[in-house]
Amino acid sequence: MNVIIMQGEHEILCCGARVKICGKRIRVVSEPKILRCPLNETLYGFKSTNKDTVKKIVETKMRNYGFCCQHRVFDDSVVVPYGASEMIKACMNDGLLTCAVIVCEGAGTVITWNPSLVQGIGARLTGIIKTSPIPDIIKHIETHKGVPLDSANAKIDPAEGVKKALKLGYEEIAVTVASFQAKKIADIRKFEKNKNVNVTIFSVCNTCATEEDAKYIADADVVCASASKIIRERIGSKALMQIGVAIPIFALTKKGKRFVLNYLSTFSEKTVVFRSSLPYLVAGREPTLKE
DSSP: OOOOOOOOEEEEETTEEEEETTTTTEOOOOOEEEEEEEHHHHHHHOOOOHHHHHHHHHHHHHHHTTTTBBTOOOOOOOOTTOOOHHHHHHHTTTOOEEEEEEEEETTTTEEEOOHHHHHHTTTTTOEEEEOOOOHHHHHHHHTTTESSSSSTOOOHHHHHHHHHHHHHHEEEEEEEGGGGGGGHHHHHHHGGGSSSEEEEEEEEEOOOOOOOHHHHTTTTTEEEEOOHHIIIIIIIGOOSSEEEEESOOOOOSHHHHHHHHHHHHHHHHHOOOOOOOOOOTTTTTTTEEOO
16 A cells, blocks of 8 residues: 555554654654664564664554554454464463453454454554544454443553443453553452452563562463563563563463463474573564663
């Protein structure tokens, strides 16, 4: 697609940089925290990261995948080998989950019982801080077994999303929580006081996670380390299981481990499993952060 038709105002995180999108204007308002990221190199071809490459990554997402645009692409093919949406989709397909609470630009928090929509939304998603309603995106979600938490305002609130999922009758729920909303994890855990409710928390978009954020993230089930040294150091050592080396994914609970193992049972590529103290890190494989 060569035509980019953007709507509303959006604020996102990309490589740890804040990016504001308004109309046709893309403005990178802070420096990226990453100098080099193996995932971005694989997906977008950039060997180093700066404000200019961040802007080009966002432009590519818009041009090729309709990110923040009315022609948003919802392709449910696997993009990131150990991505949260990939794992949630697999667990929904196998009946371990009945519903997911996720975030989509142009819609805000979304409740969906469609595993294909989970992956279609999350495949190339970046951290959404704020977003505005985009009618075509909302329409796609509503016609593909999903419902926004607040379509009028595109509100982002994972705890309120779980609450709405419960009102809709779902009890086996997955929810993604970005580091800048890590405190919501404590609110979400309160729902499990009802013995019939089982919420699996995926902590995502953690490149900018702080020490304070890590205290809440420690209560998640599955945590993506992103490019964060804090998450590797504070969370990795608490993990029962790790998958991936460049961007480690940590399973912190037996439930999280079960979900990760279920995903691996559907994984087509060859893997190796061995015992190790965690986190298991390999020099030269991880993202390089700015000092």
